[in-house]
Amino acid sequence: MAADSSFDVVSKVDRQEVDNAINQAAKEISQRYDFKGTDASVAWSGERVVLVANSEERVAAVLDVLQTKLIRRGVSLKALDLGDVRASGKEHRQEATLKEGLSSEDAKKISKIIRDEGPKGVKPQITGDELRVSAKSRDDLQAVIALLKGADLEVALQFTNYR
DSSP states (O other), X not given: OOOOEEEEEEOOOOHHHHHHHHHHHHHHHHHOGGGTTXXXXXXXXXXXXXXXXXXXXXXXXXXXXXXXXXXXXXXXXGGEEEOOOEEETTEEEEXXXXXXXXXXXXXXXXXXXXXXXXXXXXXXXXXXXXXXXXXSOHHHHHHHHHHHHHSOOSSOOXXXXXX
C-alpha cells in the first residue's frame, strides 16, 4: 500500500525581500518630487517598519509606495500588520510589523475549511505554527491547495514540503 502524500501550510515572510522592498521604497521616496521637504522616510526599527512624514496624507503615500514595492517583490500584503498613524511633534509615524507563523485560531480555521469543504480522506494536523495536510491521493492535495488559495483568509499562506 502506498504511503500518504502530504504538504505543510505555513505563513512565512522572506525577510530579504522585505528588506529589498524597504530599500527600494526609501530610495524612491528620497528621489520623488512630491516628497521633497516632507521629511518622509521608511526604515527598519528593530523588528518593525517605521513610516515617517510631516502629515497623515504623506504617511499614507509612503505606505502606498512601500506596498507597491512589496507586491513587486512577491510579498503578500496580508503579512503586514499596520498600526495607527500617531502624531508626535511635527511628524506623523506609522509602525508596521510582519506577521509570521499561523496562530492557533488561524490553523483551526484552516483545518475546519479543509474538513468541511475539502475532499474526503484529507487529514489536517496542527503542529506548532504550521499545518500538515495529508491524503492518499495527490489530486486531493491539489484540490485542497486550490481551495485554500480561493479562501478569503487574513493570513498569507505558502505551501511547502509537498511530497
